[in-house]
Structure formats: structure tokens, C-alpha cells
Amino acid sequence: MRISHYFEWEEYVTGGHAQSVENQRTMLERRGIEYTTEPDLDADLLHLNNMGPKSVYYARRARNVGVPVVIHTHQTAEDFRESFAFSNTLARPMRPYLRWAYSFGDHLICPSEHNREVIAEYSDAPKTVISNGFDPDRLEGFQSLRAEYLDRYDLEPPVVFNVGHVIERKGLRSFVETARAMPDLDFVWFGYLNPTGGGWVDGLLRSRTTTKLVENAPENCTFTGYVEDIRGGFAAGDIFFFPTKNENEGMALLEAMACGRPPLVRDIPTFEWLTDGENCLKASEDFIEPLERLRDPSLRERIGERAAERSETFTLEAIGDDLVSLYRDVLDEHDDR
Numbered sequence: 604m605r606i607s608h609y610f611e612w613e614e615y616v617t618g619g620h621a622q623s624v625e626n627q628r629t630m631l632e633r634r635g636i637e638y639t640t641e642p643d644l645d646a647d648l649l650h651l652n653n654m655g656p657k658s659v660y661y662a663r664r665a666r667n668v669g670v671p672v673v674i675h676t677h678q679t680a681e682d683f684r685e686s687f688a689f690s691n692t693l694a695r696p697m698r699p700y701l702r703w704a705y706s707f708g709d710h711l712i713c714p715s716e717h718n719r720e721v722i723a724e725y726s727d728a729p730k731t732v733i734s735n736g737f738d739p740d741r742l743e744g745f746q747s748l749r750a751e752y753l754d755r756y757d758l759e760p761p762v763v764f765n766v767g768h769v770i771e772r773k774g775l776r777s778f779v780e781t782a783r784a785m786p787d788l789d790f791v792w793f794g795y796l797n798p799t800g801g802g803w804v805d806g807l808l809r810s811r812t813t814t815k816l817v818e819n820a821p822e823n824c825t826f827t828g829y830v831e832d833i834r835g836g837f838a839a840g841d842i843f844f845f846p847t848k849n850e851n852e853g854m855a856l857l858e859a860m861a862c863g864r865p866p867l868v869r870d871i872p873t874f875e876w877l878t879d880g881e882n883c884l885k886a887s888e889d890f891i892e893p894l895e896r897l898r899d900p901s902l903r904e905r906i907g908e909r910a911a912e913r914s915e916t917f918t919l920e921a922i923g924d925d926l927v928s929l930y931r932d933v934l935d936e937h938d939d940r
Contacts, residue, residue, distance in 0.1 A: 604930060606631065606638040607646035607670075611655040617795065618768050619854040620677050623714070623735040624652050627675075630736075630923035636930075644670050648930055652677065654704035662707035671937040673930070674708035676722045676730075682772070682849050701725055710933050712926075714852040717873040731929050736922045737857040737914070745834035745862060752839035756825055758789045761903070763894065764840030764864075765792045766833060766855040769826060771812055774846025774869060779816050781844070781890045782824035788894070790844070791825040793836035837862040842897050845869070846890060860914040865906035867893050882909040 608631070610616070610624045627650075631638050639646065642661040649665045650673045651658045662672045680698035705711060705726040713719035714735045722730060753760070763782070767773060769792055782790035817826055830836055843859035843866040850873045856866055860882070868874050870885040879885040883906065884893040897903055915921065 604636060604648070604934065605646045606636060606930065607643040607649045608638045608640055609642040609649065609651055609658065609661065610640065611651075611653040611658045613640070613653075616653065619735065619852075620653070622854055623675070623677065626736050626738060626919055627652075627926065629738060630919050630926055633919070634923060634927055636927060644668055646670065648673060648934060650930075651675065651708075654678065654701065659704050659707065662704075666707060669937075671709045671933050672707055673710050673712060673933060674705055675712045675714075676705065676718060676725075677714070677851065679718070679721050679725070679851070681721060682851055698725075709937065710929065712929065715873060715876075717875070718851045720872075731925075733925050733929065734857075734917045734922050735852050735854050736917050736919045737854055737861060738919050739861060742834055742837065742858060742862060745838045748832065748835040748838040752835035755835075756791055756827060756839065758791060758825070758839055761788070761841035761898065761900075762839055763788055763790045763842045763844045764836060765794070765844055766836045766840075766859065767794045769794050769813060769817065771810065771816075772848055774848055775813060775816050777846035777869075777888075777890060778844060779820045779824055781846075781894065783821045784891055785894060786821065786823050789823055789825070791827060791836075791839070793827045793830045793833060793840075795829055837864065840864055841903060842867060842894065844890065844894070847871070849873075857914055857917050860910035861918075863907040863911045865897060865903050865910055867897065877913070880906075882906060882913045 608628060644665055648671050649661060651662060652675045654674065665672050678701060680701065702725045705728065708728050711722060711726060711728050711730045713722055713730050713732050716732055719730050719732050765778060769775060778790065778792065837859060841864065843864040845853065845856050845866055846869045847853065848869060859866055866883045867890060868877065868883055868885055870887050877883040884897065886893050
């Protein structure tokens with residue numbers, strides 16, 4: 604079995620989307636599955652991870668020459684809103700475009716049950732839920748960085764933190780306003796689109812609302828910008844505060860849980876697999892009360908331990924066989940036609 608594992612605009616896309624593709628390739632390598640990152644129609648199967656115009660072109664060609672197409676449904680119009688500049692405007696034509704693009708897939712891979720429910724409105728193609736997963740090796744040794752990162756950003760435990768792109772959809776306003784209401788706690792967001800600028804991405808993609816929220820954040824709310832070794836964020840943080848309003852899955856959440864950091868999440872359908880009071884705390888709008896509860900170190904430890912246990916079902920080792928099995932099923936089904 605040889606897979607064409609194509610990721611259009613790979614050199615530009617960052618964050619969880621890019622990490623998911625890296626995770627997929629790691630799973631294939633660990634199982635000895637041959638693959639190329641080029642859109643090679645001599646392969647047995649074409650797996651697409653970003654449905655730009657080139658991916659649609661190759662999906663159509665694959666159909667014509669009898670190569671089965673698997674598409675990862677990373678993108679939805681719902682998930683794209685409130686992300687970057689002009690995203691709300693672009694989300695309108697994005698929905699019909701993705702409906703058309705996903706129609707070229709023989710099988711769709713959805714990173715969560717919630718994503719599958721959303722994608723059901725886009726396409727009637729067969730769908731399988733396979734988590735984006737996380738690689739524990741990527742987090743190994745994170746504890747050793749705690750003192751360094753607490754000192755670097757002048758943080759006093761317990762530290763409330765988030766990891767990832769700084770965008771409105773991730774709950775930026777809730778993060779900032781909760782920090783404002785709790786001035787004796789340090790809040791820190793480790794991630795991209797920092798307020799001091801970071802190249803063309805900051806200049807072109809950061810929305811005015813994001814800029815305003817970051818620039819007017821209280822003194823106890825720090826935005827680090829890009830962090831080369833993200834393990835430092837998981838080391839310095841004590842409570843993972845993830846007030847995202849819409850999410851396909853949330854890879855940073857999985858990593859925080861694996862590090863034993865108790866998560867506080869917004870109560871949205873994506874997180875139905877988490878149990879409030881057991882391996883997380885949930886809130887709809889007011890996050891102050893659950894954060895007050897998590898000041899208790901014994902509660903943080905108990906929820907953190909159970910979060911770490913729950914995360915074990917999302918490791919690359921745990922989900923890797925599911926991806927390979929899906930490839931084989933798609934190929935078998937295609938051969939039977």
C-alpha cells in the first residue's frame with residue numbers, strides 16, 4: 604500500500620491543522636506504510652488534508668483514473684468564523700465551496716463526533732471519526748522547563764494558560780475579561796499572532812478586534828507570541844483555560860490533559876466526551892466561579908490526573924491502527940466495485 608499524502612499550502616499553514624498532518628505521517632512511518640507528500644496519482648490512494656484548488660484538481664483527476672480519495676475534514680465554515688481578518692465574510696462562500704470540494708471524496712475523515720455531525724450537512728459521503736491525536740514524545744521532559752518559563756514571563760503560580768493561535772473564536776474576549784475580573788491570578792496565552800508583530804502573518808491576518816483585545820488586556824494577562832518550545836507553556840501553566848466557542852477537536856487541549864493540567868472548557872458540543880467535575884470543569888459564559896474552585900491544589904491534582912488518564916485514548920499509538928485500517932477498507936471497497 605502506497606499513499607499520496609498531500610497537504611496543499613503546507614509551507615504556510617501552521618497550528619493544529621499542520622500538527623494533525625504531521626501526526627498522520629508519524630503514524631504511517633511507525634507502521635511502515637509507504638507514502639509520498641506529492642499528489643502522485645500512481646499511488647494506491649490519495650489522502651487530501653486541505654481542499655484548496657489544487658487538491659480539488661487532483662481529487663477530480665484521481666476519480667477519473669480510478670484512485671480512491673480520502674479527505675480530512677479539517678475545515679468548516681463554522682470553524683473558520685471569528686478567526687482571522689475577513690474570516691466572517693469569507694465563511695459565507697466557503698460553505699458551498701467546501702460542499703463541492705468534499706463531494707470528490709470517497710471517504711471523509713472527521714477529527715471528532717461533533718465535526719462529523721457538522722460535515723453531515725456538507726456531504727453524504729461515508730465518514731469515519733479519527734482523532735487528530737497527539738504525540739506524547741513531543742511533550743517529553745516538559746516539567747524541566749517550569750522554572751525557566753515562570754521566570755521568563757514573570758508568572759506566579761497557579762498560572763491560568765492557553766496555547767494556540769490568538770483569535771476571537773478561541774474565546775479571546777472571555778480569556779481577557781476573565782483575567783480582568785481576577786487580577787490576583789496570572790493569565791498567559793502561549794501562541795501565534797502576538798501584539799508586538801511577527802511578520803506578514805500578523806500584519807495581514809490579525810483582525811482589528813483581536814488587536815484591540817490584546818492591546819487593552821489587563822497587566823495580569825500576558826501574550827507571549829510564538830514560543831519555539833511549546834513544552835514550556837505546558838510546564839509553566841497550572842490550569843488550562845480553553846474558552847473556545849467552536850472547535851473541531853482541540854489538539855492543545857489533548858496535550859494539556861496529557862501533561863496533567865486540569866482543563867476548564869466552554870460547554871460546547873465538541874467537548875461532550877469530557878465529564879464536568881471528573882476530568883474537566885465546564886462553563887457556558889461565567890468562568891470565574893470554576894477558576895475560583897481550581898485555586899484548590901487538591902482539586903487541580905484530582906482533575907488533572909483523570910484528564911491525563913482520559914487523554915491516553917488519543918495518543919498516536921492508540922489511534923494509528925484506525926487510520927491504516929480505514930485506508931485498507933477504502934481500498935477493499937474500491938476493488939469490489
